[in-house]
Amino acid sequence: MTALSDLILADNVEGLDRMLDHPFVRGIEDGTLPAGAYHRYLVYEGAFVETAIAIFAYATAKAPDLAAKRWLIGVQDALAREQMPYFEEIFAALGVDTGISIPDAVRAFDDGMLRIARDGDFAEIVTAMFAAEWMYWTWCSRAASRPIADPHIRRWVELHAGADFEAQARWLKAAIDDRAIPADRARLSAVFGHVTALEIAFHDAPLAPETQDA
């Protein structure tokens, strides 16, 4: 029997393929992403990692058992202790202007994810983060095999292609299969599709700041 998580991936293959072929992703893979676009992206990402800590805190609160709570607390710890320092270091090293305005699409992504975490049930929150992380693991695994010259971009890609991040993406996938039922498919596929659409718009934003800024 096909796992529910794989049915959700199959339901969303079009959106996922669009994201995997996104100009931002292709620009990282072929080394043509302008430095300014990467710097803007990092500022938007830095804000999202803080949002992600809140999302996983909601997931921890709503988790049905202690094993899930323990895992999710570990995720929060890794975000706070490992990912946040990446931003702090890189902003200092590159002199990135962190005071730039946040485009509507980036706000919409943060707000949309936080809304799912606040209002959704455990399966919906896990599905939302599965959509975000499975997609990142997939594109970064592909990108990691390319000769990325920029050391900061390479480190970011390797962080999302590495064993720890893979384990996190696989945990989210298994959590859907362990804790949701086939009748949840349409509802969870819709969450996955919504998140993927928000992701595409988020990654459009750093490429065209002049058309995105309010």
Ligand SMILES: Cc1ncc(CO)c(N)n1
């Ligand atoms: C926008 C975005 N989506 C997904 C991930 C993966 O966690 C990330 N770091 N940022």
